[in-house]
Amino acid sequence: MQILTYNLNGIRAALRNGLIEWLSTKPVDLLCFQEVKATPDVVDLSGFQALGYELIGWHAAEKKGYSGVAMFSKIKPDLVSIGCSIQTYDTEGRILRADFGDLTVLNCYFPSGTSGEIRQGVKMTFLADFYEWVNELRKERPNLIICGDYNIAHTEIDIHDPVRNKKTSGFLPEERDWMTKWFGSGYTDAFRFKNPDLREYSWWTYRAGARGNNKGWRIDYISVADTIKDRIVSSRQYNDAVHSDHCPVFLDIENE
Secondary structure (H helix, E strand, C coil), X not given: CEEEEXXXXXXXXXXXXXXXXXXCCCCCCEEEEECCCCCHHHCCCHHHHHCCCEEEEXXXXXXXXXXXXXXXXXXXXXXXXXXXXXXXXXXXXXXEEXXXXXXXXXXXXXXXXXXXHHHHHHHHXXXXXXXXXXXXXXXXXXXXXXXXXXXXXXXXXXXXXXXXCCCCCCCCXXXXXXXXXXXXXXXXXXXXXXCCCCCCCCECCCHHHCCCCCCCECCEEEEEEHHHHHHEEEEEECCCCCCCCECCEEEEECCC
């Protein structure tokens, strides 16, 4: 099973920037999009359908033009579930779940804390609540794959300037500690598992030519439950994709 996770920073903008044409050269089974910033009724989905994808889930935020996640699949899911039953997060359109056989895929858009202390507080509360929610789900569905924009660079290799960003949201000690706790509690960072020393990023600010100078952050991840990490075939990032300020992350995993 091949999975692509991608923060689009607006699905309509990404489509205008050639997303469908690019996807036609990178066939995968499941697309997990974050920050779609729209509802499906205002988006032309015909390009996805032409590539063989069906829309299996869309969780829009109540606030128009904000957040939202969507999933398109070539494989029929056994179950699709929207949200995590925590109203604060569900109104912001942050989580979709799809089950395929023994695998459960979560498509997640973690909050950002860059706008100030209030949202940083929301982000830290989300991290605590999400940790508990996922570990409850794991009792029922142990073979989890958690895709998405985590809005955290975990280690110094995951950010272009760790020294000057040590007090910046997304690289704060408490955020990085949460990632260490997360990956120490039964989940594997698929990209880092397969590429232990590769210095690549998945997000670049639009300011000061950051992408052209590769001054980026790796904040988009695919976490794989340790129960199935031996089934990981490959994982990589497509830095050539320029439909957003992020790039996609890819996972190929054996699906029993």
